Amino acid sequence: MKFVNDSQEHAAGNQLTIRAANAIKDVVRLIDITTEIGGDEFLIPCIECPLDKAQVFIERLRHHFDKADAKMYEEKRRKQDAIASSNH
DSSP states (O other), rough: OOHHHHHHHHHHHHHHHHHHHHHHHSOOOOOOOEEEETEEEEEEOTTTHHHHHHHHHHHHHHHHHHHHHHHHHHHOOOOOOHHHHTHH
């Protein structure tokens, strides 16, 4: 988050936080509570969730974040390409 804020401005960092929150929202159950506890830290207490289900939840969350990372890098590359094109 700090890298994004420092290199791309705080609005980009806010968008990254929103993407993270949306990725989490897509994975959690309706009974789960999700909260942001810091700029790039989220707390998700999984109530009444046995260990095997928690492991499945963690893998689903990782998968969603991998997709979000890929989209973020794709968007960054597209912006860099647009800047390079406008400089020629």
